[in-house]
Amino acid sequence: MRDVAVVGFAQRQMPEFDGSPTCVEMLVPLLAECYEQTGWTRRDIGFWCSGSSDYLAGRSFSFVSAVDAIGVIPPVNESHVEMDLAWAMYEAWLKIQTGEVDTALVYAFGKASAGVLRRTLGLQLEPYTMTPLWPDTVSLAGLQARAGIDAGVWDETAMAEVANRSLTDAEKNDWSIRKGGSSVEELLARPMYADPLRKHDCSPVTDGAAAIVLAAGDRARDVRETPAWISGLAHYIDPMGMGTRDLTRSPSAERAAAAVDLSGVEVAELHAPFSHQELVLRRELGLADDVRINPSGGALTSNPMFSAGGIRIGEVASRIWSSEVSKGVAHATSGPALQQNLLCVLGSTTEGTN
Amino acid sequence: MTRTLSAPVTVAFDYTRSTGPVVGRFLTGLRDGVVVGGRTSAGEVVVPPLEFDPVTHEPTTEFVEVGPGGTVTSWVWVPEPVKDQPFDRPFAFALVTLDGATRPFLHALDVSSPDEVSTGMRVRVRFAEERVGAITDIVFEPEIGEPAATTTLQTVDPVTGVIVPVSLDYLYAASPEESAFYRGLNEGRIVGQRCPTCQKVYVPPRSACPSDGTPTAEEVEVSQTGTITTFCIVNVPFLGQKITPPYVSAYVLLDGADIAVLHLILGVDAAEVRMGMRVKAVWKPEAEWTYSLENIDHFEPTGDPDADYDTYRHHL
Numbered sequence: 238m239r240d241v242a243v244v245g246f247a248q249r250q251m252p253e254f255d256g257s258p259t260c261v262e263m264l265v266p267l268l269a270e271c272y273e274q275t276g277w278t279r280r281d282i283g284f285w286c287s288g289s290s291d292y293l294a295g296r297s298f299s300f301v302s303a304v305d306a307i308g309v310i311p312p313v314n315e316s317h318v319e320m321d322l323a324w325a326m327y328e329a330w331l332k333i334q335t336g337e338v339d340t341a342l343v344y345a346f347g348k349a350s351a352g353v354l355r356r357t358l359g360l361q362l363e364p365y366t367m368t369p370l371w372p373d374t375v376s377l378a379g380l381q382a383r384a385g386i387d388a389g390v391w392d393e394t395a396m397a398e399v400a401n402r403s404l405t406d407a408e409k410n411d412w413s414i415r416k417g418g419s420s421v422e423e424l425l426a427r428p429m430y431a432d433p434l435r436k437h438d439c440s441p442v443t444d445g446a447a448a449i450v451l452a453a454g455d456r457a458r459d460v461r462e463t464p465a466w467i468s469g470l471a472h473y474i475d476p477m478g479m480g481t482r483d484l485t486r487s488p489s490a491e492r493a494a495a496a497v498d499l500s501g502v503e504v505a506e507l508h509a510p511f512s513h514q515e516l517v518l519r520r521e522l523g524l525a526d527d528v529r530i531n532p533s534g535g536a537l538t539s540n541p542m543f544s545a546g547g548i549r550i551g552e553v554a555s556r557i558w559s560s561e562v563s564k565g566v567a568h569a570t571s572g573p574a575l576q577q578n579l580l581c582v583l584g585s586t587t588e589g590t591n
Numbered sequence: 592m593t594r595t596l597s598a599p600v601t602v603a604f605d606y607t608r609s610t611g612p613v614v615g616r617f618l619t620g621l622r623d624g625v626v627v628g629g630r631t632s633a634g635e636v637v638v639p640p641l642e643f644d645p646v647t648h649e650p651t652t653e654f655v656e657v658g659p660g661g662t663v664t665s666w667v668w669v670p671e672p673v674k675d676q677p678f679d680r681p682f683a684f685a686l687v688t689l690d691g692a693t694r695p696f697l698h699a700l701d702v703s704s705p706d707e708v709s710t711g712m713r714v715r716v717r718f719a720e721e722r723v724g725a726i727t728d729i730v731f732e733p734e735i736g737e738p739a740a741t742t743t744l745q746t747v748d749p750v751t752g753v754i755v756p757v758s759l760d761y762l763y764a765a766s767p768e769e770s771a772f773y774r775g776l777n778e779g780r781i782v783g784q785r786c787p788t789c790q791k792v793y794v795p796p797r798s799a800c801p802s803d804g805t806p807t808a809e810e811v812e813v814s815q816t817g818t819i820t821t822f823c824i825v826n827v828p829f830l831g832q833k834i835t836p837p838y839v840s841a842y843v844l845l846d847g848a849d850i851a852v853l854h855l856i857l858g859v860d861a862a863e864v865r866m867g868m869r870v871k872a873v874w875k876p877e878a879e880w881t882y883s884l885e886n887i888d889h890f891e892p893t894g895d896p897d898a899d900y901d902t903y904r905h906h907l
Contacts, residue, residue, distance in 0.1 A: 257764055261799050262806070265806050306799050307804050353673055356759075365755075366617070367726075370698065370726060371676045373673050376669055379684075380684060384665045387665065429668070429705070431670060432667065479686060480638070481645070481694055
């Protein structure tokens, strides 16, 4: 296996993007930041991969328009996933592993506010017996939250603790669109929304984009003194049906955790769009009490569709570049109620990358 | 003035899907007035039945009638229903383990307040009067009072397909550069953007130059006269066609632009249209102008001599 590191990261998050859903005008400055961080031009990028969905954009071939932001003369080596940035990064990591390229820039974007996000996501469900009912994302998460409350696996106080810590940490993150911690008591005094969820238990609809730069071996060392080396990358999927799995558990997250080495992890950025989902993930990953969870404020305070998972990777990488931590794990999710889970372990040394 | 122009857009498509023997069996049951689960190799009864056994991966072949009564295992309040959900006023989604099943089944529960729902409560399936063999033929209701009489049927032809209409509403915004283009059209002007790196002028404008990725900073008004670079004569009718065939669709390279726009050519016999022909924009009456390329009704020949091939050979 080749040593591959995250060497660049840029992000944008906002409640409502005043621009087209192709997001070209948001991507151009984002890519410029990546060039500035690496000292590269677009000609130094061996492979490109983007993540987006036409269902979010409300138009066809939105990812093709987005390619304008790269500039494609001479032609570029380019791919696309209809998944979060984290999966685009996975494809790029594999591409580098093949030896065909040494560098990659991946980006993802979405203007979730253009439609009704929680409804649009009904299109990722089973099309015969689920989608025709239009079970929205918030409802599916609410069914999961209550299953855990009824089973005594977590309670509303534990959910409010997650929300309060996230809102407090978000105050230090310029990109978080919801911030301001108070107290667990104050949060619990707020009204129910989708009982058993209060609004602060649900991530806000967020527009945004993000980009990650990967490089192998010496190309990474040329860019940064301490590249964030990828020592583990794993992705598993649970069945989609809400009735055929124990909603209080996440077997796919547990399997992903077993496939990587989480020992010594100091920070974990978990892509939990609903407060109780962080509790599920912490349990499945077996994280020790002293592991810092979501210092960015996490997806609960800002969750741009198609980039929020990859942003977790960028947030951990940034803390490794600055030597704040020497090892961390980033998580990304997709599908209803934590159906799909990806883990990416990052470290300041190449130990474990083979 | 906002930075961008936007307009509501609805994207809709009716997905026609074949069901196969397992989902078809389940939906046939709903049409006939019974709920059918599938038995797995581990002895579980799952509703809707799984197409394949999760352990042996063999197709599900054993079906069991379940319900209509059942027990709520989880529920959520839906305070603000979204379009096409089973109810257009607040309701609950519930996971219900139907009598005879071992796994819960997701559907809507007809209650008017969260106070009327609790985990463990008894509910039953309520069948719609008119049923087509779709998941929307039923909802759950609290097990209170006598159930409404359900007409059970013994239909012969199984359900083999469903049509799932999908309709998504958006507020679609044009980019700032496209917005300038549409604002220009509303004033009878054609506005493009110039790439500061390669000097190419894009009409309609792009936010970044697709050749080199540079943001296109400079707004440029281009001529209303141009050259046909290529064209086709449309003889075939198609869904959504606005003009009766035959007609000519052509790429018109406006003077001062580097990208051709697609438009209609009139005022000339289709057989006369040719590459290099000089044409000019014919606008609709000003009273009809809006933020649209359709303000230009069509292009027609100027009568000038054809453009030299070299003037457009790089724009084909």
